[in-house]
Amino acid sequence: MRGLWLEAMRLAFRDDLAGPPLADGEGVVRVHLAGICGTDLELRRGYHAFTGVPGHEFVGIVEEAPSAPEWIGRRVVGEINAACGTCATCRAGRRTHCPARTVLGIRGRAGAFAERLALPLLNLHEVPAAVSDEEAVFTEPLAAALQIQAQVPLRADQRVLVLGAGRLGTLVARTLARTGAQVRVAARLAPRRDQLRAAGVDAVAPEEVLAGSADVVVDCTGHPEGFARARAAVRARGTIVLKSTYAGEAPVNLSSVVVDEITLVGSRCGAFAPALELLAARAVPVRDLVQARYPLARGTDAFAEAARPGA
Amino acid sequence: MRGLWLEAMRLAFRDDLAGPPLADGEGVVRVHLAGICGTDLELRRGYHAFTGVPGHEFVGIVEEAPSAPEWIGRRVVGEINAACGTCATCRAGRRTHCPARTVLGIRGRAGAFAERLALPLLNLHEVPAAVSDEEAVFTEPLAAALQIQAQVPLRADQRVLVLGAGRLGTLVARTLARTGAQVRVAARLAPRRDQLRAAGVDAVAPEEVLAGSADVVVDCTGHPEGFARARAAVRARGTIVLKSTYAGEAPVNLSSVVVDEITLVGSRCGAFAPALELLAARAVPVRDLVQARYPLARGTDAFAEAARPGA
Numbered sequence: 001m002r003g004l005w006l007e008a009m010r011l012a013f014r015d016d017l018a019g020p021p022l023a024d025g026e027g028v029v030r031v032h033l034a035g036i037c038g039t040d041l042e043l044r045r046g047y048h049a050f051t052g053v054p055g056h057e058f059v060g061i062v063e064e065a066p067s068a069p070e071w072i073g074r075r076v077v078g079e080i081n082a083a084c085g086t087c088a089t090c091r092a093g094r095r096t097h098c099p100a101r102t103v104l105g106i107r108g109r110a111g112a113f114a115e116r117l118a119l120p121l122l123n124l125h126e127v128p129a130a131v132s133d134e135e136a137v138f139t140e141p142l143a144a145a146l147q148i149q150a151q152v153p154l155r156a157d158q159r160v161l162v163l164g165a166g167r168l169g170t171l172v173a174r175t176l177a178r179t180g181a182q183v184r185v186a187a188r189l190a191p192r193r194d195q196l197r198a199a200g201v202d203a204v205a206p207e208e209v210l211a212g213s214a215d216v217v218v219d220c221t222g223h224p225e226g227f228a229r230a231r232a233a234v235r236a237r238g239t240i241v242l243k244s245t246y247a248g249e250a251p252v253n254l255s256s257v258v259v260d261e262i263t264l265v266g267s268r269c270g271a272f273a274p275a276l277e278l279l280a281a282r283a284v285p286v287r288d289l290v291q292a293r294y295p296l297a298r299g300t301d302a303f304a305e306a307a308r309p310g311a
Numbered sequence: 312m313r314g315l316w317l318e319a320m321r322l323a324f325r326d327d328l329a330g331p332p333l334a335d336g337e338g339v340v341r342v343h344l345a346g347i348c349g350t351d352l353e354l355r356r357g358y359h360a361f362t363g364v365p366g367h368e369f370v371g372i373v374e375e376a377p378s379a380p381e382w383i384g385r386r387v388v389g390e391i392n393a394a395c396g397t398c399a400t401c402r403a404g405r406r407t408h409c410p411a412r413t414v415l416g417i418r419g420r421a422g423a424f425a426e427r428l429a430l431p432l433l434n435l436h437e438v439p440a441a442v443s444d445e446e447a448v449f450t451e452p453l454a455a456a457l458q459i460q461a462q463v464p465l466r467a468d469q470r471v472l473v474l475g476a477g478r479l480g481t482l483v484a485r486t487l488a489r490t491g492a493q494v495r496v497a498a499r500l501a502p503r504r505d506q507l508r509a510a511g512v513d514a515v516a517p518e519e520v521l522a523g524s525a526d527v528v529v530d531c532t533g534h535p536e537g538f539a540r541a542r543a544a545v546r547a548r549g550t551i552v553l554k555s556t557y558a559g560e561a562p563v564n565l566s567s568v569v570v571d572e573i574t575l576v577g578s579r580c581g582a583f584a585p586a587l588e589l590l591a592a593r594a595v596p597v598r599d600l601v602q603a604r605y606p607l608a609r610g611t612d613a614f615a616e617a618a619r620p621g622a
Contacts, residue, residue, distance in 0.1 A: 089547065094548055097547030097548060212410070224565070242565055242569045244569065245569050245570060250565050251561070251563075252560060253559075254560070255358065258577040259577070263575065265572075266565075266572045267572060268572050
């Protein structure tokens with residue numbers, strides 16, 4: 001089949017890929033659309049070793065489902081962590097952290113930038129008819145944004161600062177605004193700030209953020225410098241939510257985290273059902289986040305455009 | 312007056328110190344006993360710049376209290392953060408994080424390794440008659456240990472690992488055990504492990520700790536390596552409580568904190584009232600944690616003994 005192939009930090013289009021292997025309880029999905037995420041760009045930069053088809057945000061149609069043929073023909077999105085289901089972590093209800101898990105397009109499982117992918121049927125969610133393909137492809141990042149609220153209780157009197165106005169930062173700001181909290185976005189680029197303000201979101205340049213001015217800071221910058229900025233912006237006893245994954249380590253003054261009693265919360269994937277509900281209710285707009293569409297054969301061009309600052 | 316003086320990472324006994332300055336609403340305390348804390352040792356190593364009398368754990372008798380003479384003669388311990396009381400942080404109820412605060416023996420305020428110290432009367436707590444001086448001097452570290460429970464909800468089915476079996480680690484283990492959680496201490500030295508086991512505490516060598524085996528890890532090692540050990544020991548979606556302050560930064564793989572959705576909680580000082588209640592009820596033993604007693608004139612020897620591994 002045709003698809004993108006990542007190997008040793010090089011991405012290429014190929015037309016000689018084997019179809020995805022199908023394990024018990026899994027289904028094959030023909031991909032309609034797939035989205036490029038910051039994690040995909042970081043994977044290509046060597047964030048961690050992955051050889052294979054990248055991509056983990058998709059919408060498509062189930063083509064094969066040997067164990068449950070009723071799935072065939074359904075339009076679906078899919079949770080990306082494929083867990084063993086039997087280990088202590090899975091039994092404790094933390095399936096997305098199963099140590100033996102594969103992760104679509106990230107770890108041990110061919111991903112969505114190909115004609116077909118395979119996932120456990122347990123991971124699939126049928127897309128409501130009211131949700132278009134272009135919207136459905138945002139289910140995974142929207143779920144990741146919603147995960148913040150599942151981890152950190154937010155009140156209306158809290159000042160939340162979102163660092164980074166890329167796709168994830170925008171989705172985080174839009175979902176957090178629904179909690180009633182006072183959400184502000186720090187965006188490097190002036191046109192991005194103008195866009196945010198036009199949409200009613202409070203936006204500032206990073207250098208305008210006052211030290212200690214936020215109760216909660218969410219780092220969606222995708223860069224190690226994001227942490228230092230978050231640390232400066234959060235008040236004593238405040239919370240920093242970490243959403244970015246990137247290669248390498250950041251130097252952290254842990255003693256200052258102790259002295260100021262800061263809480264850091266790592267936050268990754270979220271549940272799909274609430275995200276699909278928001279999309280079906282048109283409660284969080286996503287279509288304006290599509291910058292461009294490329295056919296699969298021009299996937300490397302799409303990566304180049306996505307990696308451009310301000311994309 | 313006589314006291315210890317820290318300047319440029321050198322500690323010396325002096326008999327020519329000025330008495331502590333007394334501001335409005337403050338009282339002067341004649342110090343009976345003072346304890347050496349890991350933070351004192353780190354201050355001497357240059358953890359942060361402080362010139363003056365160190366020491367922040369004490370018990371003594373109020374000698375002067377111009378604004379409220381009824382305090383004179385009372386035996387007291389004192390909370391160490393002296394806040395302005397009027398800034399936004401103080402008004403929000405986070406007085407221990409007041410940006411203008413002084414901290415006894417740590418920041419802008421002469422400390423307890425001297426004949427007398429001064430603190431706001433608001434900071435003082437009268438010591439119940441049932442609590443001896445030797446016990447009362449543990450109020451501050453016991454309060455710091457209890458602060459963990461004020462920040463992190465603990466359940467009886469949780470596996471809590473305490474890294475470090477120094478004084479703070481021991482107090483943390485003893486107070487956490489009262490929550491019903493399954494507490495285990497990782498201690499480097501075999502005699503320390505034997506002591507812990509004799510007291511009914513589950514103790515292991517650090518290398519015996521299995522990766523991902525703890526729901527909550529409390530780092531009381533006082534060393535930057537403590538974080539790496541905590542990170543290895545905590546399970547996905549677990550919590551690391553940071554209790555140690557030391558000089559310098561630690562390299563942290565923040566992406567792995569995101570992927571494993573770890574929560575890091577910086578934890579510092581706690582409220583004195585619950586600590587005094589525990590001491591009065593003899594609910595947490597502390598007297599066995601006194602390794603030696605030195606007169607003030609031999610304070611530098613006391614620091615040398617406290618800095619010895621295993622002390």
